[in-house]
Amino acid sequence: xxxxxxxxxxxxxxxxxxxxxxxxxxxxxxxxxxxxxxxxxxxxxxxxxxxxxxxxxxxxxxxxxxxxxxxxxxxxxxxxxxxxxxxxxxxxxxxxxxxxxxxxxxxxxxxxxxxxxxxxxxxxxxxxxxxxxxxxxxxxxxxxxxxxxxxxxxxxxxxxxxxxxxxxxxxxxxxxxxxxxxxxxxxxxxxxxxxxxxxxxxxxxxxxxxxxxxxxxxxxxxxxxxxxxxxxxxxxxxxxxxxxxxxxxxxxxx
Numbered sequence: 001x002x003x004x005x006x007x008x009x010x011x012x013x014x015x016x017x018x019x020x021x022x023x024x025x026x027x028x029x030x031x032x033x034x035x036x037x038x039x040x041x042x043x044x045x046x047x048x049x050x051x052x053x054x055x056x057x058x059x060x061x062x063x064x065x066x067x068x069x070x071x072x073x074x075x076x077x078x079x080x081x082x083x084x085x086x087x088x089x090x091x092x093x094x095x096x097x098x099x100x101x102x103x104x105x106x107x108x109x110x111x112x113x114x115x116x117x118x119x120x121x122x123x124x125x126x127x128x129x130x131x132x133x134x135x136x137x138x139x140x141x142x143x144x145x146x147x148x149x150x151x152x153x154x155x156x157x158x159x160x161x162x163x164x165x166x167x168x169x170x171x172x173x174x175x176x177x178x179x180x181x182x183x184x185x186x187x188x189x190x191x192x193x194x195x196x197x198x199x200x201x202x203x204x205x206x207x208x209x210x211x212x213x214x215x216x217x218x219x220x221x222x223x224x225x226x227x228x229x230x231x232x233x234x235x236x237x238x239x240x241x242x243x244x245x246x247x248x249x250x251x252x253x254x
Contacts, residue, residue, distance in 0.1 A: 002033060003033045003223055003226075003237060003238055003241055004033040004035065004238075004241070005033070005035050005238070005241045005242050005245045006032075006033045006034045006035060006200075006219065006220070006222050006223065006226075006241055006245070007034075007035055007036045007037075007199070007200065007241075007244060007245040007248040007249070008034060008036070008037040008038070008200070008201055008202050008204070008219035008222055009038055009151065009153070009173045009199040009200060009201040009244075009248045009251075009252075010038060010040055010096070010129065010151075010153045010154070010173055010175075010199075010201035010202070010203055011037050011038065011039050011040070011201070011202050011203065011204040011219060012039065012040060012042075012046075012203065012204060012205065012206075013025075013026060013037070013039050013053060013060075013204065014039065014041075014046050014049045014050060014053070015204075015205050017205040017216050018205060018216075025218060026053065026056075026057050026060065027057070029059060029218075029219055029220065030059055032219075032220040033220070033223075034059065034219045034220060034222075035059060035245060036059050036060075036061060036245070036248070036249075036254065037059060037060050037061070037219050038061045038062070038063055038092060038093065038129075038248075038252060039053055039054070039060060039061070039062055039063070040062075040063045040065070040095050040096040040129055040153075041062065041063060041064045041065055041067075041095075041096065042065075042066065042067035042069070042070045042096060043066055043067065043070045043074075044066075044075070044078065044081055044082075044085075047062070047064035047065070047082070047085050048085070050062035050063070050064065051064070051085065051088050051090065051091060054088070054090035054091070055090065060090070061090050061091070061092045061252065061254065062088070062090055062091050062092070063091065063092060063093040063094065063095040063096065063129050064082050064085045064086055064091055064093075064094065064095075065082060065093075065094045065095040065096055065097040065117050065128075065129070066078065066082075066097055066113055066117065067096050067097065067098075067100075067131060068097070068098055068099055068100040068103075068105055068110045068113070068114065068131060069100055069103055069105060071105055071109055071110065071113055074113060078113075078116075079116050079117075079120055082094065082117070082120060083120060083123075083124065086120075086124055086126060092126075092127070092252040092253065092254060093121075093126055093127045093128060093129050093151075093252060094117050094120055094121040094124070094126055094127070094128045094129070095117075095128055095129025095130070095131075095151075095153075096129050096130075096131050096153065097113070097114050097117040097118075097128065097129070097130065097131065098114055098130040098131030098132050098133075098135075098139060099111065099114055099131070099132060099133070099135035099138055099139050100131060100132075100133040100134070100135060101133065101134040101135040101138075102133050102134045107138070111138060111142070114142060115142065115146075118142060118146040118148055119146070121148050121149070121150075122146065122148055126149075127148070127149045127150065127151065127251055127252060127253070128148045128149070128150045128151070129150075129151050129153055130143070130150050130151065130152045130153065131153060131154075132152055132155075132156070132157070133156070136157055136161060139152075140161070140164065140165075140168075143165075143168055143170065144168065147168065147169075149169070149251070150170050150171070151170070151171045151172070151173055151199060151251055152165055152170055152171070152172050152173070153173045153201060153203070154173065154174075154175055154177070154201065154203050154207065155172040155173065155174060155186070155189060156177075156185065156186070157185065157189070158185055158188070158189075159185075159188050159189055159192055162189045162192070162193055165197075166193070166194055166197055170197070171197050171198075171199055171247065171251050172189070172193060172197060172198060172199070173198070173199035173200060173201040174186060174189065174190055174198065174199075174200065174201070174225065174229065175200070175201045175202055175203050175207045175209070175222075175225055176202065176203075176207040176208050176209030176210070176212075176213070176217060176221070176224070176225055177207055178190050178209075178225055178228050178229060179209040179210040179213075179224055179225060179228050180210065180213065181210075187232065190228070190229045190232050190233075191232045191233070195233070195240075195243050195247075196243075196247060197247070198229075198243070198244055198247060199244050199247050199248045199251065200222050200225055200226060200229075200241075200244045200248075201222075202217045202218065202219055202221060202222055203217070204216075204217045204218050204219060205217050205218070208221055209221055209224035209225050209228075210224065211224075212224070223237070226240050226241055226244075
């Protein structure tokens with residue numbers, strides 16, 4: 001069955017995994033039911049690339065920001081430059097930014113850069129896309145303090161943390177992990193999150209859902225994530241796609 005209104009809330013089509021067939025793949029996504037994709041930058045270079053894709057493809061949008069793994073050479077004027085890039089009509093958010101304690105990037109540096117981008121999102125009245133890996137405590141301390149309009153992408157927390165996110169007015173996006181056998185937290189969150197706070201994502205090219213786990217992911221594969229969540233919620237797949245697309249458009253103000 002052909003589904004439509006698939007909104008991929010978070011992807012990285014600038015990744016080298018797409019170098020051989022990127023244009024063909026992105027051009028054909030609408031034929032596979034994909035209505036929109038938000039491509040997230042990880043630094044200034046990828047921000048410009050993401051904006052280029054958004055200019056080239058009607059269904060593509062961009063988020064501009066610094067990922068916590070990409071802080072080795074952050075220029076002194078990075079906030080001014082992100083602010084300038086954000087003026088492009090198809091830039092819909094600041095991001096991807098946040099905290100990642102899995103790697104050894106200094107925590108103080110991560111928090112400082114994250115805070116500056118939180119402040120920028122508030123100054124510009126733009127939503128922000130948050131990366132939170134093994135850093136729930138510090139991430140949510142900052143979200144409570146700054147109260148941005150935020151999406152916690154690839155959410156990996158507990159039901160209790162999801163409920164805290166909802167109380168804070170945040171949105172949550174889930175991807176292929178919800179189809180993995182060992183994904184207890186993701187399944188519990190998918191089962192209980194208020195449907196008006198849920199977005200779907202791929203994090204393409206990563207996190208491909210079962211039965212494609214370990215292979216390259218693209219936005220058309222969201223359908224497998226939607227199938228799993230729809231079954232958990234007792235609703236139709238197209239109904240879930242319509243709800244999450246509407247949520248994404250509301251969050252990103254598209």
